[in-house]
Amino acid sequence: MTDLRQYLRGLPVFAGELPAFDPAQAPQQPDTLFVDWLTTAVDAGVREPHAMTLSTVDADGRPSARVLILKNIDDHGWQFAVHAASPKGQDLTRNPAAALTFYWPALARQVRVQGPVRPEPAERSAADFLARPTGSRAEASIGRQSQPLADRHTLDLAVRQARERITDAPNFVDPNWTLYTLTANTVEFWQGDKERKHTRLRYAHSADGWVRELLWP
Numbered sequence: 699m700t701d702l703r704q705y706l707r708g709l710p711v712f713a714g715e716l717p718a719f720d721p722a723q724a725p726q727q728p729d730t731l732f733v734d735w736l737t738t739a740v741d742a743g744v745r746e747p748h749a750m751t752l753s754t755v756d757a758d759g760r761p762s763a764r765v766l767i768l769k770n771i772d773d774h775g776w777q778f779a780v781h782a783a784s785p786k787g788q789d790l791t792r793n794p795a796a797a798l799t800f801y802w803p804a805l806a807r808q809v810r811v812q813g814p815v816r817p818e819p820a821e822r823s824a825a826d827f828l829a830r831p832t833g834s835r836a837e838a839s840i841g842r843q844s845q846p847l848a849d850r851h852t853l854d855l856a857v858r859q860a861r862e863r864i865t866d867a868p869n870f871v872d873p874n875w876t877l878y879t880l881t882a883n884t885v886e887f888w889q890g891d892k893e894r895k896h897t898r899l900r901y902a903h904s905a906d907g908w909v910r911e912l913l914w915p
């Protein structure tokens with residue numbers, strides 16, 4: 699490729715039919731709007747619509763971001779699970795706050811969530827671990843995520859041994875597996891517009907409940 703800048707500039711943004719979003723009709727609770735947008739993304743054929751970017755900050759203030767799967771939203775907040783020894787697990791232990799970002803390209807929609815996080819009690823983390831398929835439990839129980847890997851053979855061997863351990867002890871729970879809940883301070887809904895008059899609606903949590911306000915795009 700001779701000119702990447704030109705190539706990138708030529709790529710379409712916000713192509714195709716985009717949905718309408720009228721913030722005046724938005725529900726009082728951000729969770730309600732989120733589930734509405736999520737199911738719309740599913741209906742539009744967005745792959746892994748429950749995948750989100752989890753952003754954390756380490757003890758020295760260095761940010762990191764990676765994609766994770768949203769597990770649930772309940773009265774406590776937004777839930778995801780991590781291995782405590784992974785870099786993101788260590789970040790959350792030292793600096794218990796995070797941002798979640800969802801992006802559904804087919805709809806030109808983004809949702810940003812931000813707030814403090816806390817680990818759930820051990821029994822809830824255990825229940826989440828046991829609900830995972832055997833292969834996922836085996837992989838998680840190896841517990842060396844993001845450490846340097848010598849070669850693929852070493853991985854194959856570790857996965858095979860971990861699967862055998864899980865098969866022999868199906869009720870085994872990795873104590874490092876941690877279900878986290880993020881309590882949202884803000885949830886922002888962003889609807890892209892072909893004319894670049896994007897719509898942004900932010901819910902901010904206050905003592906009186908959720909306050910909604912529009913933001914400049």
Ligand SMILES: Cc1cc2nc3c(=O)[nH]c(=O)nc-3n(C[C@H](O)[C@H](O)[C@H](O)COP(=O)(O)O)c2cc1C
Nearest residue numbers: 746749762764765766767780784785786787843844
């Ligand atoms: C669609 C998608 C889903 C993912 N889901 C998870 C997940 O649920 N848990 C997880 O630990 N990593 C998941 N990953 C891998 C993470 O993005 C990341 O590579 C890994 O967790 C290591 O991150 P860390 O080094 O910051 O701890 C997923 C990646 C993608 C692309």
